Amino acid sequence: MTQTEALDILKMGHSVFLTGSAGSGKTHLLNQYIDYLKKGGVEIGITASTGIAATHMGGVTIHSWAGIGIRASLTESDLEMLEERKYLWNRFQNTHVLIIDEISMLHHFRLDLIERVARFFKRNEAPFGGMQVIFCGDFFQLPPVVRQGEPEAHFVYDSDAWQALDLKICYLHEQFRHKDDAALRVLNDIRSNNVSEETLEALRGRYRKKPASAIAPTRLYTHNADVDMVNVGELNKISGDTKEFHMTHKGRDILVELLKKSCLAPATLTLKKDARVMFVKNNFEEGFVNGTLGVIVGFEDGFPVVQTTAGKKITAKPMNWSIEEEGKIKAEISQLPLRLAWAITVHKSQGMSLDAVEVDLSKSFEKGMGYVALSRVRTLDGLTLLGLNDMALQVHEEVLERDAAFKKQSEDAEGELAALKAPEVTARQTAFLSKVSGKKEKKPKKISTFEQTRLLLPGRLSIKEMAKKRGFTEGTIISHLETLVEEGTITADSDLKHLRPDPKKFKKISTAFTTFSSKNDGAMPLSPVATLLSNIYSYDDLRLVRLFLQST
Secondary structure, rough: HHHHHHHHHHHOOOEEEEOOOOOOOOOHHHHHHHHHHHHOOOEEEEEEEEEEHHOOOOOOOOOHHHOOOOOOOOOOHHHHHHHHHHHHHHHHHHHEEEEEEHHHHHHHHHHHHHHHHHHHHHHOOOOOOOOOOEEEEOOOOOOOOOOOOOOOOOOOHHHHHHHHHOEEEEOOOOOOOOOHHHHHHHHHHHHHOOOOOOHHHHHHEOOOOOOOOOOOEEEEEEHHHHHHHHHHHHHOOOHHHHHHHEEEEEOOHHHHHHHHHHHHOOOOOOOOOOEEEEEEEEOOOEEEOOOOOOEEEEEEEEEEEEEEEOOEEEEOOOOOEEEEOOOOEEEEEEEOOEEOOOOOOOOHHHHEEEEEEEEEEEEOOOOOHHHHHHHOEEOHHHHEEEEEOOOOOOOOHHHHHHHHHHHHHHHHHHHHHHHOOHHHHHHHHHHHHHHHHHHOOOOOOOOOOHHHHHHHHHHOOOOOHHHHHHHHOOOHHHHHHHHHHHHHOOOOOOOHHHHHOOOHHHHHHHHHHHHHHHHHHOOHHHHHHHHOOOOOHHHHHHHHHHHHHOOO
16 A cells, blocks of 8 residues: 555544554654644644654653553553543543554553543543544564563454454555665565575675675664663764763653653763764754764864764754643753764664664564664665574564455555545545544734744843743743844844843953954854853853844
């Protein structure tokens, strides 16, 4: 099935299991559907079985979203306790579409708990309380992790909740990551449990072989300890000063902690010039996506400049990860969208597309682990294999039989869609969108964040007071003022007179800027000026003075 066909089926309101091999564009399609629903004013539960997968779509874990946490069972008293949580009532009452990504890693008994909670809060005995439910994932990838003391875990297709839903199966067959026939053959052999001598020979041919390109590979390991040891060791080999970047946050503590656990960017990021890094968030306008590799080539205004493997230089600045409900941000963290990238775990690599990978599968401990690791790299020539054990190339036998059934069901869904005339498809899609969006009051035009800061200026508030009122850092408020001055919306001398630093501080800082700029074609970077001043003033102090100098 193509992405276009699957999107048509989703828009008609069917509950769907969206699947396909690694690189078939499942998450991309989900994001398309999410954008479509948001534009239609539909409230969506955007979740995944793991925090990492949830961040790819701006969501949260399904465990958190449904309020069940790590519970393996629910008593009547548990439900009564959940019933007292107003935010859960609002969430379930308002949500019409529930998405669960990486469904293969969710325990069958937990899906039943989630379905039970949904019916309870919806006061509706239809499966999942009548919501459209979309499961996304690939059962050839990593299965549920069983904790000590929990019931035996099965894949979710064995749950009562799965059986109760009239799911349409959308099996995507297009391939967007792997353009290399040799790599596809290896992955298809593993996926079909048909690993032959020819398959092994192709992999042996990459044993300790350097990637065909000059790109330094990302090393994938099965265990966190190996990853941490490699990254710290490689960073320590580089001479020069380190720079630390600390994550900031706002919102409810429990939600902030969930974001931190699910974010691939570390709370404290330690970098040096020449450090190998990976972007861990998408920003198509700036030219990077989750998995883009590069090297730190310097620092500009205190921020690292990354030269990607494609040769593009990008100044990495903080980005936000947030949890949003009913159009409001409940929690948010901010950090540079980077992590050290000499090594990463196989688990955390899920969803990434990498140009060069060095992988050690000699400690593989779960079926599907080798398939996930090998499917990260776009071409076989980009693979360096360090080790392999018997477990690495295995898949769960029961999944093979299920997969064949899924393909057949997907063909049936294609046939049903093809039998409908275009006007009928459009009519059904329009009817569903109307049903789940409801009538919305026209909202006033949203005021930009910069304009909201500008409106505080007549009150002659300090930077600190404005930051508190807006819920931002003082540095963010100064950034807003810089933008407003640059746009010509305000001028420093007339609109910011009350923010001008005291004369003594202003003179010292402005003299340092003038001294540096006179020798450097008028440039006013922060880092060299801070050094000239022996780092006795904060960067915010420097930026505020620079604002007045550039405004004259």
